[in-house]
Amino acid sequence: MCLNRMEMILENLGYNKVLEEYRKAHHLDSFGIGRVISQHKDRYTVKTEDGEFDAELIGNLRFTATNKNDLPAVGDWVSLSEYDENKALIHAVFPRKSTVERKAVGKLGQTQIIATNIDFGLIVQSVNRDFNINRLERYLTICNASKIEPIIVLSKVDLIENQQLEKLMAQVKDRVKNVPLFAISNQSQIGIEKLKSKLTKGKTYCLLGSSGVGKSTLINTLTGTHFMETGEISQSIDRGRHITSHRELIVFENGILIDNPGMREVGITHNSDGLATTFDAIQIMAKDCKYSDCTHTNEKKCAVLDAINHGGLDFDTYANFIKMEKERMHFELDLKERKKKDKDFGKMIKRVQKERKNNKY
Template sequence: MQKNGGIELNQWNEKLSAPAASLAERQAVGRIALEHKHTYRILTEGGELLGRVSGKFAFEALATSDYPAVGDWVIADVLEAEGKAVIQRVLPRTSSFSRKAAGFTSDEQLIAANADYVFVVSSLNRDFNVRRIERYLVAVADSGAEPVIVLTKADACLNPEHYMEQLKSLGDLPVFVVSALDGTGIEELLALLGPGKTGVFTGSSGVGKSTLVNRLIGDARMDTGGIRESDERGKHTTTHRELILLPNGGAIIDTPGMRELQLAETEDLDASFPDIERLSESCRFRDCRHQAEAGCAARQAVAEGELEEGRLRNYMKMQRELAHVEQRAKQQEKLQEKRMEKRTRKRRKGERYD
């Protein structure tokens, strides 16, 4: 039984059994359901707690991705009388779905952890953009989670096959056509999210993520509205990432809509563009940029109608973007080394005066 926002550990990852068996007194294993300015809502077997990381944790964290994220499993000291907790460590992640943080940094922003599936959501209307879906799939490829495409608002679409046809260039991926209004495809989605399974819903604003989430959980927990007839977009959108437990024992993580998903340094284009990678092996020059070089197999494939021009352009755009992110990452790595050296000198200086 789940109680007061609690979670049954035996329904989840078998790897939790060892940490749970070796807890110190007044410690608990919990899962991060919500994060706001380094305050966390944690689901434990004993119920729901509010928590923050310990001072030691904060001191040893080198990057924002070291901090707990929604979906993370953590070990925390429980302050039962106050209904609070102090997070001591994050358990190893089985998957991590991230993007590049906003601004001029190369840091990764962890969107969700320990997901089995990342549902890339798009709507069956004018908002549909296969190139945007392609970008999301690149971000999912190295996450450790399985990508799934979800096409919403099927009730308002007369020809979903038109959109399905455009997805064929993305490879053999599971695609669900759903409607939160009439229930089309809902049971099939729920079948993926059985006991111990977690799915992250991501996509642009207004594609119907939160309305779909509400249908899956059976209530109106997320703040949503109808569709504006003028542009077929939702009136309200999710403003935070939140893990929600499903009645069947699974969990879903809803995320805010993104204007554009910025790629992180760790992304690898090979997994998402295997067709272009194969063509690259046949190019005359090993460092072919697929622009105007002689003997470019990718350009030849475009000319012969075997490869979409838009797909190749998108690949090249993301290739340039990742090269830029990698350059910034190297600069930040040097700064991080300097910080570590400074921290080590301070620690040694303190030890001399003890």
């Protein structure tokens, strides 16, 4: 099946045959199609073949959503209709091929969508105060849970000596296997062309990292423009001030970039597949444990603990795995508790409605 002119234009946004087949199968041909490039509360900016539209949801789509994750997010493909100049209504959200999410801060058993329909996660860490391999493994777990390919980017390498950089890169390679690693500087342009060569037109890259590591500056460097506002470098902490307050999708010749607000907390959700992939060496060792439900903390004949004692497993890697596994288990308990509360609340509403009905007669 050949793509028509509209699809060729949308192809730069990541549109493909699977999306077009879904569109036709669900009789959405009469609507326009676009991709959400930014979100501000309940308003969305959607990019289409005809330009950008300020869009909002139709009432039915809003009221049938069971939670916030059912609503459009940056990266989503949507069907829409124009009702005024540069204004549109969103009628449907297409199925997501991937969803990057984390534990919602301060909310019991809930997740927060970072972005959708992502192909690669660009995990950005600066080599000065931000460098932390434990945090790096957290971002890797988010990528692996979402089934997207991670790429590690060490930024601000102009701030340290080559010998120190080589040491940091060796630490990363020792803990993280088979993940592309780039060392770059937005100031001196070191490594930028190598990173650009890794990017592919039509693919979507989500930038992940803490505040001030240079994500927005990297977007400006890669695109050769000033899409994103950046802060001045603070001399006291050697990093830029946090600027990005919402998610933005930017299309350029080498691909599609999604910037995110810096995340102070990278909470782990209940997805165990992400942890299993990030710490695959531990998962392989665990097969030799005496007990199938071994927690790898105090059991006798635990293959994982034996590996630590005999130098076959780095203790820091093990400690980070155990910490995140406990977080995952706590999230599962919180999720069950929230579902129980929602169920009890639903029963109460039905009981009140029944009592009110009976009192009328």
